Amino acid sequence: MPVREKATILDIAREAGVSKSTVSLVLQGSGLIRPETAGKVRKAIEDVGYVYNRGAANLRKSHSNVIGMVINDLTNPFFAELAVGMERVFQSAGIVPFIANTAENPVRQEEVLKSMMEQGVAGLIVSPARGTTAEAFRRMQQAGIPVVLAMRRLREGRVPAVVPDNRRGATLAAAHLIRKGHRRLAFFGGFSDMVVYHERADGFRDACEAHGIATQDITIVEGETNRKGGMACLDTALSLPNPPTAAVCFNDAVAFGVMLALRKRGLEPGRDFAVVGFDDVVEAQHYVPALTSVSVDTAGLGERAAHSVLKMIQSRTTRAEDHVGAVNLVVRESCGPDLDTSRDGVA
Amino acid sequence: MPVREKATILDIAREAGVSKSTVSLVLQGSGLIRPETAGKVRKAIEDVGYVYNRGAANLRKSHSNVIGMVINDLTNPFFAELAVGMERVFQSAGIVPFIANTAENPVRQEEVLKSMMEQGVAGLIVSPARGTTAEAFRRMQQAGIPVVLAMRRLREGRVPAVVPDNRRGATLAAAHLIRKGHRRLAFFGGFSDMVVYHERADGFRDACEAHGIATQDITIVEGETNRKGGMACLDTALSLPNPPTAAVCFNDAVAFGVMLALRKRGLEPGRDFAVVGFDDVVEAQHYVPALTSVSVDTAGLGERAAHSVLKMIQSRTTRAEDHVGAVNLVVRESCGPDLDTSRDGVA
DNA sequence: CGTGAGAATTAGAACGTTCCAATTCGCTGG
DNA sequence: CCAGCGAATTGGAACGTTCTAATTCTCACG
Numbered sequence: 139m140p141v142r143e144k145a146t147i148l149d150i151a152r153e154a155g156v157s158k159s160t161v162s163l164v165l166q167g168s169g170l171i172r173p174e175t176a177g178k179v180r181k182a183i184e185d186v187g188y189v190y191n192r193g194a195a196n197l198r199k200s201h202s203n204v205i206g207m208v209i210n211d212l213t214n215p216f217f218a219e220l221a222v223g224m225e226r227v228f229q230s231a232g233i234v235p236f237i238a239n240t241a242e243n244p245v246r247q248e249e250v251l252k253s254m255m256e257q258g259v260a261g262l263i264v265s266p267a268r269g270t271t272a273e274a275f276r277r278m279q280q281a282g283i284p285v286v287l288a289m290r291r292l293r294e295g296r297v298p299a300v301v302p303d304n305r306r307g308a309t310l311a312a313a314h315l316i317r318k319g320h321r322r323l324a325f326f327g328g329f330s331d332m333v334v335y336h337e338r339a340d341g342f343r344d345a346c347e348a349h350g351i352a353t354q355d356i357t358i359v360e361g362e363t364n365r366k367g368g369m370a371c372l373d374t375a376l377s378l379p380n381p382p383t384a385a386v387c388f389n390d391a392v393a394f395g396v397m398l399a400l401r402k403r404g405l406e407p408g409r410d411f412a413v414v415g416f417d418d419v420v421e422a423q424h425y426v427p428a429l430t431s432v433s434v435d436t437a438g439l440g441e442r443a444a445h446s447v448l449k450m451i452q453s454r455t456t457r458a459e460d461h462v463g464a465v466n467l468v469v470r471e472s473c474g475p476d477l478d479t480s481r482d483g484v485a
Numbered sequence: 486m487p488v489r490e491k492a493t494i495l496d497i498a499r500e501a502g503v504s505k506s507t508v509s510l511v512l513q514g515s516g517l518i519r520p521e522t523a524g525k526v527r528k529a530i531e532d533v534g535y536v537y538n539r540g541a542a543n544l545r546k547s548h549s550n551v552i553g554m555v556i557n558d559l560t561n562p563f564f565a566e567l568a569v570g571m572e573r574v575f576q577s578a579g580i581v582p583f584i585a586n587t588a589e590n591p592v593r594q595e596e597v598l599k600s601m602m603e604q605g606v607a608g609l610i611v612s613p614a615r616g617t618t619a620e621a622f623r624r625m626q627q628a629g630i631p632v633v634l635a636m637r638r639l640r641e642g643r644v645p646a647v648v649p650d651n652r653r654g655a656t657l658a659a660a661h662l663i664r665k666g667h668r669r670l671a672f673f674g675g676f677s678d679m680v681v682y683h684e685r686a687d688g689f690r691d692a693c694e695a696h697g698i699a700t701q702d703i704t705i706v707e708g709e710t711n712r713k714g715g716m717a718c719l720d721t722a723l724s725l726p727n728p729p730t731a732a733v734c735f736n737d738a739v740a741f742g743v744m745l746a747l748r749k750r751g752l753e754p755g756r757d758f759a760v761v762g763f764d765d766v767v768e769a770q771h772y773v774p775a776l777t778s779v780s781v782d783t784a785g786l787g788e789r790a791a792h793s794v795l796k797m798i799q800s801r802t803t804r805a806e807d808h809v810g811a812v813n814l815v816v817r818e819s820c821g822p823d824l825d826t827s828r829d830g831v832a
Numbered sequence: 833c834g835t836g837a838g839a840a841t842t843a844g845a846a847c848g849t850t851c852c853a854a855t856t857c858g859c860t861g862g
Numbered sequence: 863c864c865a866g867c868g869a870a871t872t873g874g875a876a877c878g879t880t881c882t883a884a885t886t887c888t889c890a891c892g
Contacts, residue, residue, distance in 0.1 A: 193540025194878035234600040236583040253581040256539040541848035
């Protein structure tokens with residue numbers, strides 16, 4: 139491979155015997171150029187192995203076609219689905235989104251956001267790391283770069299968000315358990331510094347209250363939002379004096395953890411303890427037992443968020459309406475059959 | 486939010502009462518500047534809300550600190566793990582990798598690679614989409630941009646790759662099944678236009694041959710490398726006249742599919758049919774039954790690949806040694822206990 | 833054969849940074 | 863008080879593109 143210097147627009151102008159302006163015009167597909175000339179230019183481009191320098195171009199154009207996607211946990215299949223939804227709409231808009239992972243780390247997130255800005259992104263879709271404040275987005279607001287939050291909103295600050303109806307989802311889940319005959323319920327996972335946590339936990343409480351579940355029969359255990367956290371939550375809850383017989387989990391990962399921990403204790407999820415998840419990731423239906431979960435149409439929310447940024451970019455505004463996506467409960471096997479109300483649960 | 490024009494280095498120079506050169510120096514942390522002056526500059530930067538324009542800078546510097554990561558299926562947790570490994574090393578090198586997904590689509594991959602080049606990436610780690618040819622990387626070779634393939638290598642062409650020892654892994658898996666007493670074996674999933682497929686299938690055949698399994702007792706079924714593909718493979722295989730009693734699967738996703746399909750037929754994975762996966766994704770250990778799988782230290786390979794590009798970038802070369810990562814079989818429950826050799830399998 | 837009116841092409845000034853070379857500053861020593 | 867030196871600062875060209883305004887072609891028409 140010849141390590142020839144990287145070709146510029148002038149090189150290919152010389153090669154094709156035209157001016158750099160002409161080449162530029164061809165590059166942006168202007169109809170002004172005689173097809174014959176355009177052909178010559180395109181051939182030269184191919185011959186020389188020219189690669190367009192978008193950085194240089196943006197210097198003048200001031201609008202790039204890159205959109206950044208900042209995600210807090212690439213490892214959670216849930217976020218991969220979100221990404222997939224977004225990509226669908228960007229692809230058809232001829233845009234290549236750049237994804238970056240923050241691993242739930244605000245410091246890393248700061249770096250990532252900085253890097254994206256420096257790169258000159260036209261817009262940003264962010265699923266913020268735990269503990270993110272509106273402050274983190276001041277820079278973008280200042281620079282007029284559209285930001286849409288996905289899946290998680292901020293406590294304060296006016297950053298538009300696309301989120302599922304967390305409260306209602308949790309209400310549905312809890313009501314389902316109560317309808318099944320459970321009277322001692324738990325909510326597992328999440329931390330009180332996350333807005334989503336409050337929304338879901340509140341929805342859970344709503345249902346308990348509406349159905350007259352006594353406060354002392356409600357167990358709430360905070361914990362990490364992954365399998366490990368779920369396992370820990372269950373262990374904590376079952377060692378309590380008045381243990382629950384069923385749980386609404388912060389998300390599916392936590393639910394899987396809970397089921398794992400149940401098995402480890404020789405209890406069968408669904409029969410000995412009912413579990414509901416949240417998010418309805420693809421694995422939920424394949425698990426044994428299949429997980430009852432609140433479905434949130436992740437990919438759909440991703441699409442929605444993508445459309446939002448696109449529109450904001452076009453209308454050069456930095457604000458937009460929030461969007462709250464519908465949720466619905468997908469009943470599978472992890473809550474077992476209706477509980478005999480005379481039976482008193484398990485421990 | 487004041488939609489003030491975006492500030493440049495000159496604005497902050499004016500603000501701080503120094504020259505643009507000084508600001509530039511401060512920006513790159515030169516020790517030449519009097520600390521006092523640097524302080525003034527940094528304050529101005531903060532006040533004005535300046536964001537560095539890396540595009541403009543690269544115009545002169547000609548080396549960026551962006552590294553691209555092109556992945557063929559973000560949805561597969563396996564690749565998310567790969568990404569995580571890479572990020573670990575990039576993070577400590579102060580580099581923010583940009584990830585893009587090709588969804589196993591060579592056309593999309595072409596777009597993505599083009600976009601990354603235009604963005605001026607310093608190097609690329611690519612897990613190529615199915616059917617990718619060396620041709621796809623000619624551009625980068627020409628431009629002297631280091632490319633390292635991860636997890637999949639190309640049939641032809643000299644693009645350095647970091648891959649697991651596929652052949653040996655498949656051999657281990659098959660040998661395990663044979664040791665358990667199985668005599669009619671299958672290999673499920675993957676397509677013959679994938680190099681990995683050949684490596685794994687060959688390893689499988691090696692073991693069969695070494696242990697004297699007759700050719701007519703070997704079933705090979707191609708299929709998609711996801712759950713759906715696995716289900717299809719099992720269905721096909723069990724409808725054959727001389728059906729297998731155990732299978733080595735192309736990857737864990739296929740293995741999960743196979744187990745699903747077994748259940749659907751009322752067969753119990755592990756007891757009625759033995760299954761081995763490949764990749765050992767985190768879910769493998771949590772599945773019921775836990776999946777026996779070939780572990781490949783995905784994150785480790787990711788790290789390795791990352792180090793490779795870094796080194797290539799530094800030494801401005803475009804070639805490097807291949808790296809073949811060690812594999813080992815993690816035995817769990819999906820192959821059941823040793824098979825009674827008098828028993829004749831199932832169908 | 834001259835004249836316009838488009839159509840097609842082009843020169844040249846930006847854009848925001850880096851970096852070399854040149855300038856100025858602050859001292860020390862004579 | 864000045865020479866001289868290193869430290870600190872700065873001017874200006876260059877990087878690869880876009881875009882406006884200007885120029886040159888081409889050709890139909892009188």
